[in-house]
């Protein structure tokens with residue numbers, strides 16, 4: 001099977017099941033126009049995030065890694081009117097483009113973009129008692145995935161979901177000598193394996209984003 005088939009099947013799935021959304025398309029276009037990398041989730045993955053948030057009945061969502069706000073918009077659309085999403089972004093330019101995309105999607109009242117290193121903002125959120133978050137989506141620098149997972153757990157309640165993107169990386173996750181980002185995945189798996197408060201799995205994915213995978217964890221106690 002070639003990457004071409006994965007891509008065509010992703011397009012087929014998206015044409016069949018993912019309704020076109022001008023705000024989401026505009027968010028991608030604005031990111032590209034600003035020179036940002038096209039490392040957003042695919043449309044069918046964004047919809048999966050939204051369905052998970054809806055299935056959980058999420059009222060509070062945390063996202064780590066905003067980019068242009070594409071996954072943010074998918075997730076925020078799952079919120080009720082009084083729901084809140086906070087998304088953390090290190091690059092001021094990314095945050096600025098994301099804020100404008102989120103406002104254009106009509107979600108400015110529900111979404112807060114916080115600028116800075118996530119490992120500095122997460123303790124602030126804890127001090128502010130911003131959580132507990134019903135769903136956390138971790139999708140920033142992969143080296144820190146275990147740290148982000150630890151914080152997500154601390155900011156969660158029983159029944160909360162934690163989703164982590166890009167944990168397979170073309171299979172590099174099983175190579176103990178892989179690059180630092182795949183090492184970040186391995187540290188995350190070791191942490192989850194030893195953590196009795198979560199029930200977790202991971203699923204490999206192929207598609208327009210190549211060969212990768214995501215973790216889904218539920219806080220059980």
Ligand code: SAH
Pocket residue numbers: 039040041064065066067068069070071072088089090091094116117118119139140141
């Ligand atoms: N979730 C987005 C894609 C995020 S790409 C989507 O699917 O649409 C990863 C983002 O994480 C980039 O914008 C990058 O600037 C940001 N990032 C990298 N390191 C970070 C850090 N330490 N703290 C917060 N954000 C970070």
Ligand code: DHB
Pocket residue numbers: 039040041139140165166209
């Ligand atoms: C990269 C980051 C992502 O979040 C992603 O989904 C794909 C690629 C990257 O940094 O290369």
Ligand code: MG
Pocket residue numbers: 039040041139165166
């Ligand atoms: Mg990602």
